[in-house]
Amino acid sequence: MVDTHSRGYLLAARRMFWSGVSLFGLGLAAGWSATGRWATSWDCDPTCRPGTSTTWHVIEFTALAVIVLGTALAVSAFLMIMLRRPRPRPESDSSRATE
Template identity: 60%
Template sequence: MVDTYSRGYVLAARRMFCSGILLFLLGLASLWAVTRHSANSWECDPACRLSTSTTWEVAEWAGGALAVLGCMLAVASFLMIRWRGPRTQPGKDGP
């Protein structure tokens, strides 16, 4: 059983939360950069249409993945701290 009140456990949850927030913000920034008008260009062969290059498509998918991963990490770390088990007595090995 994992000691959920140890410093290592709380430190890991805190780092997970900070990493999750950082990844979420990085993903949102990437999505914002893709949705700007500079990522799209007009192609006029027979008819003019708005197109996006493959690089920007990959950046859009990566930004979405980072935002989802960051959100999942932040929620998981929040639940790690919130759903900690009860404290065990110092001399007790089991129930």
């Protein structure tokens, strides 16, 4: 079993949480830039209409995936901390004497 009260466990959960928060923010920034006005250009073949390049579509899809990954990391780290097992109760000498 994993010792959920060890320093390594708590450090790993803390790093997971902050990595998830930073990935979430990075995904939001990338998604916002992919939907910005500079991501679209006007294609005037027979008619003029706004068009978005394939690169911006890939950035938008990747941003969505990073947002989902960041959210999953942050939530799982939060649950790792909140749902830890309680510390085992130390057995005292008086309980052994009565047996």
